[in-house]
Every structure is written in C-alpha cells, then in structure tokens.
Amino acid sequence: MIELAGLTKRYGEKVAVNDLTFTVRPGIVTGFLGPNGAGKSTTMRMMLGLDRPTAGDVRIDGKHYDRLKDPLKYIGALLDAKAMHGGRSAYNHLLCLAQSNGIPRSRVAEVLDTVGLTGVARKKAKGFSLGMGQRLGIAGALLGDPRILMFDEPVNGLDPEGIHWIRTLMKSLAAQGRTVFVSSHLMSEMALTADHLVVxxxxxxxxxxxMAEFIEQNSRSYVRVRSPQRERLLDVLHEAGVTVVESGSGALEVDGGKAEHIGELAAQHQIVLHELSPQQASLEEAFMGLTAESVEYHAHSDPPAELRSAWGGDWERG
Incomplete structure (x- = not known):
C-alpha cells in the first residue's frame, strides 16, 4: 500500500504538487492520470525518496522509503528506462541491483526470462532499443519480488505484443494481491488495464x-434510438416523461433513460426500432472533460499570426 497525506512540492514560487492525499491499495491496478505538467512524475519521485517533499508525507507499507531495508523487496519501480549504465550487460545491470538489495543471483535469470530478454542477457544495454530498455527496466522492478510495483509510461517503445504482455502482467500482479500503480498518457491502454483512477x-x-464511476461522472450517457416511426416514437417518449434530443443524423438521443425501458415502451406501442444502443464516453473523452481547466501546455493547429506573416505562404505548403 502507498499512502500520501498532504504531499506538497514547491520549486521556488512554482507549486508542482499541491496537498495530495490518496491511498494506492493492493489487489487492483490504479491508474495515475494528468495533463503534461500536472505533477505526476514529481509525485512518483517523492514516493521513492528521489525528491524531498516541501510538506506532507508518503509511506510505503507504513514506512518512509529511506527507512526500508532492501527497498527492492518492498517496492519495484520503472520511472526511466534509460536510467542504467550503458556499458553493462543486461545481466550485470540486474546483478548489481540484486547484490545491493540482498537478492539471490538466481533471481536475475528468472526476471530476464519473464520479460523475454534471456537471449540478449549478455549484450550491453547501450545497444538496446527503447522497447528492450523498457523490458529491462520492468525486470529491475520485478527483481525483488515486491508487494508494490510502480510504472511510469511502461508501454513506451513496446510493439503490440509487448503492450499486450505488460497489460497482462500488471493485471496478473494485481490479482496476486500486489499494489500496482501505473502512469500513462495512452488512454486506450489505461482503459483496458486500470480498475481505479487517481487524476x-x-x-x-x-x-x-x-474507472466506471470516473467515466459516468465526467461524461454524458444516453441511449441512441432509430425508428421508421420516428414521430410516433417521439410522442410516446414525451408522454412517458423521457427527455429526448433530436440529433442531426436522424437518430434520437435519450438522456437519463435505460435502453430496456425504451425498448419496452416501443414494444407496447408496436413501434419498430432499427437501433437501440446505450452510448457512453470513452476514458479519453471523460479525462479531457475533467482536465480541460488544468491543461498547462496548449497546442494549436495553426502557427501564431506573427509567424505566419514571417513565413509568408510557406507554412500552408508545409
């Protein structure tokens, strides 16, 4: 379990993390979301004792990180896949970590096999691709067989097979009763992986x-209905006190209603339906809706007017 209480970090006048209080619980995958500059990386660094909080407290299984003996046995983390000595082989990189935390040498071969790097175990890490570096970083996180695992952008550089593998791994670790905390900008992947969200x-x-409550609370849910007897269906729905929005596509959008109830009303009045489908926003849409006021860096499709003027017509031609 990871517990944050009033965690705050200031850099001069800049408040990077502001009074964060939440608990990351075992047995589920907890997703950590926020726009660029929201303070996610700073928060994760403070969890691991890499940055000192200005105020507040963070505990790992009830202890401060710097009080953990052999910390890799408590918490394994991947924050930066490039944070390794490029001149060492994958095997020796993990062996150094193991020896510094009282972990048996045999565990090195086990985690290399788990992440699929046995065949390149003796190759130097500086020659690894981004995806291979990610796998080696994940191996380091798993090395101490910890009860808590923390991953920052774990799918960076991984191919589709690798993404499926890390998704399955995180779910499996949570199913074993471990605490799994993962940060990612890939909303589609987070929607498939996380059970709980901290934003x-x-x-x-x-x-x-x-996850389910987050999407429900931060998006519009409705039922889309199509019928060749559209006007009659409208009358029936209005008489039943159902709120209906007419979309430009000819479909009806029913807010606050259940598909089952609408289907039963149509059946009672012998109205033919060509479509009856509940609609709910994606995680990405719900996230964008909630964080719209918190985005620090906004991109624009067109350059500023002063740059367009300086470039002439070249900006339009690419």
Missing part, C-alpha cells in the same frame, strides 16, 4: 474513483 491537474487531486 491530478496542476498538482491538485481532481479524482480518486473507480
């Missing part, structure tokens, strides 16, 4: 809830 913006906590 921050400009250093502040915006949400701490289940």
């Amino acid at each position: 921050i913006g400009q250093g502040r906590l915006l949400a701490d809830t289940s």
